Amino acid sequence: MTNQNAGDGSFCGLSRRSLLQSSAALLSLPLIAQITSAWAQETLAGSGEVVAFTWGGSYTEGVRRYVFEPFKQATGIKVVEAVGDLPVPLVKAMHHAGRVDWDIAYLPRKNYPEMHEAGMFVPIDYSLWDQESLDGTPPEARLKDAVYIDHNSEVLAYDPRAFPDGGPQTWVDFWDVKKFPGPRGLYASRGQNNIRYALIASGFTKKDMWPLTDDKLDIAFKKLNEIKPHISKWWSAGGEPAQLLINREYAVTSIYDGRAIAAIRQGASIKFSWEGAHVGPTLGVVLKGGPNTNNAQKLLAFLNRAQIAAGFTQATGYPGPNSNQLKYLPPDLAPLLSINPVNASKFIIDDFAWLQTKRADGKTNEDYIQERWLAWRAA
Template sequence: MRHSRVPHPNLARPSFGVLAGLALVSTLGVAQAADNMVVVGYGGAGQKALSDAFFKPFAKASGAPLTEGEYNGEMARIKVMSDTGSVDWDLVEIEAPDLARGCDEGMFERLDWQRIGGADQLIADAAHECGSAAMVWSVALAYDAGKLAAAPTSWADFWDVQRFPGKRGLRKRAVYNLEFALLADGVKREDVYKLLATPAGVERAFAKLDQLKPHIQWWEAGAQPVQWLAAGDVTMTSVYSGRIAAAHQEGNNFAVVWPDSLYGMDYWAIIKGSKHVDRAQQLIAFINKAENQADYVKRIPYGPVNQQTFDRLDPQLTGWLPSSPQNMAQALPMDVEFWTDHGEDLEQRFNAWAAKK
């Protein structure tokens, strides 16, 4: 884990890597950036949905064109901008741990929620002093309902290779897996991070992973678990819920176990020194409107952050969204502070453990 960063579950981040991502944005040109507000996301299918649902309609409604860019989440570029005052970007999509760190270090503008408005309509923790939640993502247990006689209902079932024979798909990281291991071992959701913050809790999580290790097929790219389910390579797998929802929409008979899924949020943040702070806050307000979030969710199955969005959605779609009331009530919110503080050490231990035969 790079400086304790929690990995990002975007459906399709650019595959061309950091340097190419920076080169792409650099082609925008300083002159153009000075005239237009520059909004930077993670690229791919996720960014296309953002563009069609938010960016283009906002530019049309406001009469002020904006420029879109893509990056791969590298904080170094943002830090250079905020430190030097040479700010080429304005509004960026960012992961929660990076937002928290960057806010403490003065890299982002403090948001004026009185001016933005609507904070009371957002889910818990969506309105941050330096950011506004972009969407909710989730990691959950998934299986092919057409291939199992009985449906799994918990992470304990995921670990039960006697009742449910076959390989298990897990992401090759400590994050997510340590939480799931403790849940499988009977720890209550509300106690997971309290226990994981102790040496005994870490030992218990790795001991539980030891039990399943011979049956694990490790995935590293978000597309892999869905492909493995379709091919019958794994009986069950952890998966980003957006991926499995999209596969279901395409006709696959996949199902998700929402109890004890794990969820988190990405955020919109304004880089300190932006020349378009007011316009960026206007765009945030536009993004947070329920009708606009509904348009976005119909394009890509991430969870909306405005609670009033669900009244505008088909119940069949709502069931696949991690921020729907019924799914969120059963889920574990990722403890960003925990992974910011302990992520680097735990990832190093996990990598050493995974490398052992």
């Protein structure tokens, strides 16, 4: 397949280029071939190509094998990959230049309102989705002109070798260094999640978490002062927490769910809890003015089919929103995912509107929180 380079870098602190280390988690080709052959004459059939963003590396290798290539087999439409880590600036640049070279792009939820208001996207054609996709994908994940592509989450993980009688399950436990002794880890660069963990440890629930007022921030930073001496390393790269747990340099840490799941499925001694976890969606959009809009609509509809969504989840470690994929996933994987209803009841979703609201000084609430975090880290 042809590649269009979309630049390099990192996205929300997590490089997606090295997510997969083992092919053991992937679906078999015969299953995919059997599924997709039955769809070849459906309404998704077409011709030509579609230019779709993808994160590159092993992420793209998995998506190519279990989404893009089956899509071509089923529909006759070729996927041209726009590979990179920072799509948002490029999408904005294409829009302002009046020349849009891509059809599908990904973006974090926080960037959606501004770009939506600027008219950068076309409405999603949900009439192309089968009923199983619509039934399994909650309404909040199906926006008028965007759809959740995946969820990336930050969870509490621990080394069970350090806690033979049972490890920490909540952020209250994370702060309890007497009951659960050992070196800790937290993400260095972005403080918002750590602040929310500190509030949970201070007695706040997800119902009274938002908004993050100055009074709540003061409480959070006071609580963070308690745990700061026990943080043996502030991790910055996505692969660090799992490796430090394996090496016994951490007893307990925050970690990206995809990293934890990949390590567990490769035999690592790691357990994790969804209590108080942070979950952030990545949105997929069809770009206004793109060269192959109709084909882009068909690719999004195909990606959200339950069987294909299951392949995507196994290929990337990050589940799409269609919960009907759970019945097509291995029994050892389904209980670990954010879309499992048991887990979904435990995590906390950002108040995206509040975070992007501007304060009197012109800064967004999110920028203000990050400034306070960086000042606290530097103190």
